[in-house]
Amino acid sequence: MNMSFSSRQMRCDDAGIGPVPHIRIIGGLSECPGCGLYQRLPELAPGQQALCTRCGQKLARRRRTAPLATPLAFCISSAAFYLAALASSLMTLDVYGRQRTVDLLTGPMELMHEGWGEAGILVGAVTILAPAVAIGFMFAILYAAARPQLPDWGPRILVWYDKLRPWSMVEVYILGIFVAYTKLTDMAHVDVGPAVYLIGALMLTMAATDSTLDTEMIWQHRRIDSLTRAEGGGRVLVDYAHVDDIGLPPVDHLVACSSCGLVGELAHPVSNLRCVGVCPRCEHKVWRRLPQTLTRTTAFLIAAVVFYIPANLYPVMTFTRMGGGGGHTIIEGALELWADGMIPLALLVFFASITVPMLKIASLGWMISQTWRGARGHLVARTRLFRVVDMVGRWSMIDVFMISILVAVVRFNFMASVTANAGMVAFAAVVILTLLAAWSFDPRIMWDAAGRNGPVTDGLPPGVVAAVDHDDPAPSLSPAETRPASMEPDLA
Numbered sequence: 001m002n003m004s005f006s007s008r009q010m011r012c013d014d015a016g017i018g019p020v021p022h023i024r025i026i027g028g029l030s031e032c033p034g035c036g037l038y039q040r041l042p043e044l045a046p047g048q049q050a051l052c053t054r055c056g057q058k059l060a061r062r063r064r065t066a067p068l069a070t071p072l073a074f075c076i077s078s079a080a081f082y083l084a085a086l087a088s089s090l091m092t093l094d095v096y097g098r099q100r101t102v103d104l105l106t107g108p109m110e111l112m113h114e115g116w117g118e119a120g121i122l123v124g125a126v127t128i129l130a131p132a133v134a135i136g137f138m139f140a141i142l143y144a145a146a147r148p149q150l151p152d153w154g155p156r157i158l159v160w161y162d163k164l165r166p167w168s169m170v171e172v173y174i175l176g177i178f179v180a181y182t183k184l185t186d187m188a189h190v191d192v193g194p195a196v197y198l199i200g201a202l203m204l205t206m207a208a209t210d211s212t213l214d215t216e217m218i219w220q221h222r223r224i225d226s227l228t229r230a231e232g233g234g235r236v237l238v239d240y241a242h243v244d245d246i247g248l249p250p251v252d253h254l255v256a257c258s259s260c261g262l263v264g265e266l267a268h269p270v271s272n273l274r275c276v277g278v279c280p281r282c283e284h285k286v287w288r289r290l291p292q293t294l295t296r297t298t299a300f301l302i303a304a305v306v307f308y309i310p311a312n313l314y315p316v317m318t319f320t321r322m323g324g325g326g327g328h329t330i331i332e333g334a335l336e337l338w339a340d341g342m343i344p345l346a347l348l349v350f351f352a353s354i355t356v357p358m359l360k361i362a363s364l365g366w367m368i369s370q371t372w373r374g375a376r377g378h379l380v381a382r383t384r385l386f387r388v389v390d391m392v393g394r395w396s397m398i399d400v401f402m403i404s405i406l407v408a409v410v411r412f413n414f415m416a417s418v419t420a421n422a423g424m425v426a427f428a429a430v431v432i433l434t435l436l437a438a439w440s441f442d443p444r445i446m447w448d449a450a451g452r453n454g455p456v457t458d459g460l461p462p463g464v465v466a467a468v469d470h471d472d473p474a475p476s477l478s479p480a481e482t483r484p485a486s487m488e489p490d491l492a
Helices: 069-086 106-113 117-146 153-167 170-184 194-212 215-220 293-313 330-339 343-373 379-409 422-440 444-449 462-471
Strands: 022-027 029-031 038-040 048-051 058-061 091-095 098-102 189-192 227-229 235-242 254-256 263-266 317-321 324-328 416-420 486-489
Touching (some): 029 254, 029 263, 069 117, 069 194, 091 170, 091 379, 106 379, 117 153, 117 170, 117 194, 117 215, 117 422, 170 189, 170 194, 170 330, 170 379, 293 330, 293 422, 317 379, 324 330, 330 343, 343 379, 343 422, 343 444, 379 416, 379 422
Antiparallel strands (some): 022 263, 029 038, 048 486, 091 098, 091 189, 227 235, 254 263, 317 324, 317 416
């Protein structure tokens, strides 16, 4: 690790906390983002990955490919495919000799034209704007990483890329195109435009860019400042020690930056409720746990439940042909695909649009209730379930993308037309709210509530604090939990 220091000044915005006079950076130590266990991170060879010994979460991974040249090649390809897709047609529909050709911009524009501006802006943001921003950020990251010292703006780009990349839903849009195409083939002749193939290629190259980028190695080329600022503006001295030289410090004195993973030791127990200060490597505000994680997640989840009811009761679109037709709910769309013999596609739509949102709400609700109760059972299962919920949430946008395509291409007045309905907006709200609920939930709090991460319990429900203080005021880590993280071959 590059351990050069500088005295660049930083500040933390929030007020109310006294200065912290000293912080010691602990090298070779990593906190699991899934369960909060601190463990030694071994040196990894190319093609190896380190896994948490307690919950199996991936902690680090070394790629076999060239660390900068390979992601740069894929990033250049992504930019080329993206620009070509914007300039190409998506599909052409022929209804009784009348043709209509659409592109990527047509769907969001038609939704806004029909009065569903919220949905139009959402579709345009995640299919057009977000991929462009992600590609641009990746170019900036690779440029910064190629310099001898990661510049001051490099960490900010890395942090923002990590936050914005999930909003780029190119892979989900491809499935939306496929579902829309199967629905259109029953009513007219459809020609698939080159943009479909270009978007498919863009999906692959963007995924390959992320897979070959080694962010851990980039962070290691960033200097750690010898002086930073604590909450409230006080100056804090920073020094460095390796875990192999000093051993594992008290767990309640440790805190890890959620952006770059840097682990620091403070002279006093770290609160869950207060910002510690500013990370001396990436300038990100450091909290021991995500602030108000239970309250935020509960609020987003309640809002998602409220929107889930009209999303399934009201039609998401209205299809008319030769003056006939009517509205279709989400379940009716899946049943229509089933009746047409497209059983795999019907199951895909049913799973992504009905099952996934319902299971996300139920799963997050179970995790929250178990955390409020301080339950100690099934912790590993709950942590793994959270990873699944976080991974599959975006795929529920298939129906929203499909409707945006159908609204754009089927515009033949009396002969045939598709219009969006209020159910589509409600369903899009459910998807976004469940995504926000998952992203605002800190799975480490489940282990905190069970008393598995040390004696710091502030920020937990009062009943949980009382139970932990009574049963085990200062739970200790077992020998199995203090050994180095396990290493396995990288099979990705």
